Amino acid sequence: MARHRIWVLALALGCSSASVRPTGVAGGGGLISQAELDAMIEASWQKAGVTPSPPASDGEFLRRATLDLAGRPPTLGETRVFLADQRPDKRTRLVDRLLGSPEFGEAWADRYANLLWHEQVKHSNRDRDPRAWLVKAFNENVGYDKISGVILAGRGDVEEHGGLTFITDRLRAAGPEGLTASVARVFLGLQIQCAQCHDHPYDTRWKQEDFWGLVAYFAGTRVRQDEKMMGERTLFIYDDAGYAMMPSRDYSSGVVVKPRFLGYQPRERPTESLRRAFFRAVVETDLFPKAMVGRTWSQLLGHGLVEPWDDLGGENDPHHPPLLARLSEDFRAGGFDVKRLVRQIVLSTAYARGSAPPPGAPDDPQAAEVAVRAFARAGVRALSPEQLFRSLVVMTGMDVRTRHRAKDEERAQKQLFSGMREFRFAFDDDEMGEATSFDGSVPQALMLLNGELSNEGTRSGADGVLGGILRFRQQPADRLDDMMLATYGRKATEREKGLFLDRLPPGDGPAQRRPYENLFFALTISTEALTNH
Amino acid sequence: MNPSRRSLIKWGTASGLWAGLGGTLGARAAARDLFAGKNPRPARACILLYMAGGPSQLDTFDPKPGRKTGGPFRAIPSSLDGAPISEHLPRLATQLKRTALIRSLTAKEGNHDRARHLMHTGYAPAAGADHPAFGALVAEARDHTTGGMPGYVSIAGPGEPAGFLPANYGPFPVQSPLRPVRHLGRARGVDQAQFEERLALWRQLEDGYAGGNGGAFARGRRAVGEQAAELMRSKGLDAFRVEARNEKARELYGKGDFGAGCLMARQLVEAGVPFVEVTLGGWDTHEANFERVKKLCEAMDQGMAALLEDLDQRGLLASTLVLWMGDFGRTPHINEKAGRDHHPECSSVLLAGGGIKGGQIVGASDQDGGEVRDRPVTVPDLYRTIAHVLDLNPEKTRVTPAGRPLKAVDGGQIIPGLV
Numbered sequence: 013m014a015r016h017r018i019w020v021l022a023l024a025l026g027c028s029s030a031s032v033r034p035t036g037v038a039g040g041g042g043l044i045s046q047a048e049l050d051a052m053i054e055a056s057w058q059k060a061g062v063t064p065s066p067p068a069s070d071g072e073f074l075r076r077a078t079l080d081l082a083g084r085p086p087t088l089g090e091t092r093v094f095l096a097d098q099r100p101d102k103r104t105r106l107v108d109r110l111l112g113s114p115e116f117g118e119a120w121a122d123r124y125a126n127l128l129w130h131e132q133v134k135h136s137n138r139d140r141d142p143r144a145w146l147v148k149a150f151n152e153n154v155g156y157d158k159i160s161g162v163i164l165a166g167r168g169d170v171e172e173h174g175g176l177t178f179i180t181d182r183l184r185a186a187g188p189e190g191l192t193a194s195v196a197r198v199f200l201g202l203q204i205q206c207a208q209c210h211d212h213p214y215d216t217r218w219k220q221e222d223f224w225g226l227v228a229y230f231a232g233t234r235v236r237q238d239e240k241m242m243g244e245r246t247l248f249i250y251d252d253a254g255y256a257m258m259p260s261r262d263y264s265s266g267v268v269v270k271p272r273f274l275g276y277q278p279r280e281r282p283t284e285s286l287r288r289a290f291f292r293a294v295v296e297t298d299l300f301p302k303a304m305v306g307r308t309w310s311q312l313l314g315h316g317l318v319e320p321w322d323d324l325g326g327e328n329d330p331h332h333p334p335l336l337a338r339l340s341e342d343f344r345a346g347g348f349d350v351k352r353l354v355r356q357i358v359l360s361t362a363y364a365r366g367s368a369p370p371p372g373a374p375d376d377p378q379a380a381e382v383a384v385r386a387f388a389r390a391g392v393r394a395l396s397p398e399q400l401f402r403s404l405v406v407m408t409g410m411d412v413r414t415r416h417r418a419k420d421e422e423r424a425q426k427q428l429f430s431g432m433r434e435f436r437f438a439f440d441d442d443e444m445g446e447a448t449s450f451d452g453s454v455p456q457a458l459m460l461l462n463g464e465l466s467n468e469g470t471r472s473g474a475d476g477v478l479g480g481i482l483r484f485r486q487q488p489a490d491r492l493d494d495m496m497l498a499t500y501g502r503k504a505t506e507r508e509k510g511l512f513l514d515r516l517p518p519g520d521g522p523a524q525r526r527p528y529e530n531l532f533f534a535l536t537i538s539t540e541a542l543t544n545h
Numbered sequence: 546m547n548p549s550r551r552s553l554i555k556w557g558t559a560s561g562l563w564a565g566l567g568g569t570l571g572a573r574a575a576a577r578d579l580f581a582g583k584n585p586r587p588a589r590a591c592i593l594l595y596m597a598g599g600p601s602q603l604d605t606f607d608p609k610p611g612r613k614t615g616g617p618f619r620a621i622p623s624s625l626d627g628a629p630i631s632e633h634l635p636r637l638a639t640q641l642k643r644t645a646l647i648r649s650l651t652a653k654e655g656n657h658d659r660a661r662h663l664m665h666t667g668y669a670p671a672a673g674a675d676h677p678a679f680g681a682l683v684a685e686a687r688d689h690t691t692g693g694m695p696g697y698v699s700i701a702g703p704g705e706p707a708g709f710l711p712a713n714y715g716p717f718p719v720q721s722p723l724r725p726v727r728h729l730g731r732a733r734g735v736d737q738a739q740f741e742e743r744l745a746l747w748r749q750l751e752d753g754y755a756g757g758n759g760g761a762f763a764r765g766r767r768a769v770g771e772q773a774a775e776l777m778r779s780k781g782l783d784a785f786r787v788e789a790r791n792e793k794a795r796e797l798y799g800k801g802d803f804g805a806g807c808l809m810a811r812q813l814v815e816a817g818v819p820f821v822e823v824t825l826g827g828w829d830t831h832e833a834n835f836e837r838v839k840k841l842c843e844a845m846d847q848g849m850a851a852l853l854e855d856l857d858q859r860g861l862l863a864s865t866l867v868l869w870m871g872d873f874g875r876t877p878h879i880n881e882k883a884g885r886d887h888h889p890e891c892s893s894v895l896l897a898g899g900g901i902k903g904g905q906i907v908g909a910s911d912q913d914g915g916e917v918r919d920r921p922v923t924v925p926d927l928y929r930t931i932a933h934v935l936d937l938n939p940e941k942t943r944v945t946p947a948g949r950p951l952k953a954v955d956g957g958q959i960i961p962g963l964v
Contacts, residue, residue, distance in 0.1 A: 185658060208671065367758040377760060392762045452766065453712040454695060457773035458728040467732035511749055530739060534746035539763040540754045 083119030145174025225272030408469025588899030596871030649908025702824025781816025866899030925957025
């Protein structure tokens with residue numbers, strides 16, 4: 013049923029005319045203020061006819077923002093401090109602290125590494141992880157255009173510029189056609205890969221030649237493997253002149269297609285490579301900021317302003333909401349500043365919504381879905397494998413414990429990294445996806461039920477989170493609240509007190525600890541603990 | 546490359562429409578057309594022996610001794626009339642009468658990843674179309690009849706994902722048949738009573754969240770968690786162990802990974818798993834083809850011959866389709882490193898059991914084994930035939946998340962005389 017709906021939606025989206033502006037720089041709307049942004053969001057609620065949910069509680073906001081910007085939930089200590097903080101601007105302070113923390117680069121590198129070089133991430137070892145390049149780029153906030161320039165048009169030694177891995181990885185795995193499809197998706201928000209074999213079936217804008225015109229930019233991209241000193245191997249990227257061979261439907265013959273950027277030929281500069289010319293053309297389009305803004309919005313709010321974010325259709329598609337256009341203009345005017353974009357969205361009134369229905373409104377699933385899709389109510393979002401791993405580690409205190417036991421930081425990091433790898437394998441089933449499917453699979457559920465992290469982590473040993481709670485809190489009710497704070501970022505509800513309190517004895521001998529361990533285990537593997545909401 | 550399978554699932558499960566549909570009712574209505582209803586005695590299960598890397602047809606089932614590019618191996622007669630095979634497959638030579646040997650499979654994908662996709666899904670890869678593995682289609686159709694066991698198990702190899710089908714129909718991985726499968730048993734120090742208590746607490750939490758803001762998300766996760774717990778309780782769980790269980794069977798199948806994998810496959814089929822894949826890797830012999838193929842043949846010969854023999858003795862062969870294939874064939878040309886390179890144009894495939902009419906050769910290659918000379922068979926032909934054997938509906942159409950309708954099998958025709 014749901015699939016059918018998508019099909020209909022796709023048909024509906026596909027009936028407008030082609031558009032990528034031939035030259036020139038996109039509309040000059042300039043910067044947008046936070047108040048202006050909120051006014052636009054409120055206008056969109058009105059237009060959709062939805063009543064916004066009341067704002068999220070401090071605990072909800074802290075947990076949500078920390079998961080999004082630091083890639084992990086807040087610790088029990090951070091939650092206590094934030095809840096006790098009385099300053100009126102504490103949310104802004106929190107967001108600025110998170111954006112300034114090195115964890116921001118780590119969290120965003122996780123996302124982008126999955127988006128850009130999925131296979132590499134899965135198989136890389138820690139010493140040769142191209143992700144380090146992304147961590148630095150995001151933490152130093154070098155600008156999305158600069159990042160994209162290295163990824164798309166960079167040359168030279170792949171190990172010195174991890175960003176080049178995108179080209180080498182995609183070329184090796186999928187050839188120039190697969191690389192082109194990935195580039196169009198990530199940097200232009202276009203799904204034109206169907207045009208690889210035939211004119212696009214329902215989006216009449218894209219002809220087969222458009223796709224192959226893009227392929228031609230990468231057809232001359234070469235990757236050379238050199239032996240370095242000490243027998244170490246390294247990859248170099250360089251460019252040859254390129255043209256693509258567009259096959260006929262039965263692959264029996266082909267037509268030569270020259271580089272052509274979605275219907276027009278960008279001015280050539282004799283000294284620059286084809287990929288450089290391609291990159292210049294990409295940045296000039298409105299699609300470049302729109303794809304990034306749409307993806308970031310979707311990442312932070314759970315779904316896109318245009319859904320999905322990578323099916324923008326065309327530059328001036330009438331289905332693009334004003335919000336997307338306006339934020340994209342701001343993104344360009346602000347110099348493609350990623351942290352600024354993230355800050356705007358996280359401090360917006362949409363991101364601040366709570367997950368409960370508005371008071372007095374009926375709480376049926378249909379109404380909830382409509383409100384969530386209009387960004388008037390917070391929905392439930394899946395965690396990435398990395399967020400999931402870090403959540404279990406932070407909730408249980410396994411990081412502290414690993415450091416204790418390993419006795420040196422290097423070894424502790426190694427152990428944590430190998431734990432992360434196991435999660436990437438188990439929780440990641442899709443090429444180039446950014447969030448894992450939520451219901452998950454049986455092996456994933458088994459890993460949570462019987463795996464080391466959840467089972468060892470929820471023991472009440474002295475160096476774990478539960479051990480600390482039992483040592484410092486004497487009353488079962490306080491202990492229950494702390495366990496809920498550590499896992500859900502909120503205190504126990506009346507229902508939960510009724511269900512659990514009479515099982516939880518005072519005291520902390522071995523016999524008294526067991527019921528706490530059981531409940532803490534159940535809490536850490538439950539949906540409320542392992543989703544963002 | 547599929548952006549929206551996930552978002553679709555998220556959307557699908559999160560939407561009230563889907564949740565309101567009532568899981569079982571919808572599933573049952575959908576399940577009816579998964580079967581073709583054209584095979585009165587369909588096979589119950591399929592075991593795919595997958596030769597990753599691309600096995601040389603010339604040095605296994607389609608030898609060309611005496612030709613310049615035939616290589617050094619002799620050909621020996623087999624129990625299948627007119628089908629001499631490599632001298633390094635003596636056990637299979639006695640079993641070959643049970644099989645249908647296709648010597649004329651032809652395809653166009655010469656890159657490993659693309660060919661793997663084609664051979665596992667029956668579709669050439671196309672960006673944006675996230676084809677499910679055929680094993681996942683079988684898992685979907687045979688869901689609820691596996692006694693809590695997974696529908697698709699992949700031993701010693703990754704298998705191929707469920708594509709746009711629910712992840713749960715994808716391969717349940719057994720990394721090595723000689724090591725215990727991770728996380729199938731309770732964690733150290735957790736006894737049965739404690740495990741059950743934890744599950745009960747977890748259910749209360751999930752129900753609470755499902756009734757609050759967690760909705761369909763919490764319900765979906767709870768269902769999968771219950772499936773995991775059901776698998777842990779399943780009677781068939783022992784089938785995941787081959788170590789030290791049956792010394793005689795271990796001897797018969799061979800003690801390496803592939804032999805143990807074949808043995809585990811037989812056990813899993815007995816325990817109710819409808820699709821098992823066993824991978825034997827290492828066939829990408831661009832260098833030292835003959836040494837390496839000889840070694841690979843030892844493991845393959847013993848494991849596969851034992852599997853056919855054992856299934857037959859247990860009366861399971863009639864209801865179990867055994868399939869042997871790989872990425873592609875290899876070139877007649879022997880390169881300067883004594884290797885053979887990728888060659889999708891002509892390769893061999895074996896089918897046995899499950900109602901397949903054995904004792905026949907289908908098609909033929911030319912004198913050097915590089916071109917199909919007679920009765921070309923395409924991958925869709927092969928899958929159409931397999932679908933018939935398992936009684937799956939090849940015309941069952943699903944709409945991909947990208948909005949494209951896809952049939953279970955990409956055209957093709959049932960290979961004449963095989964079923």
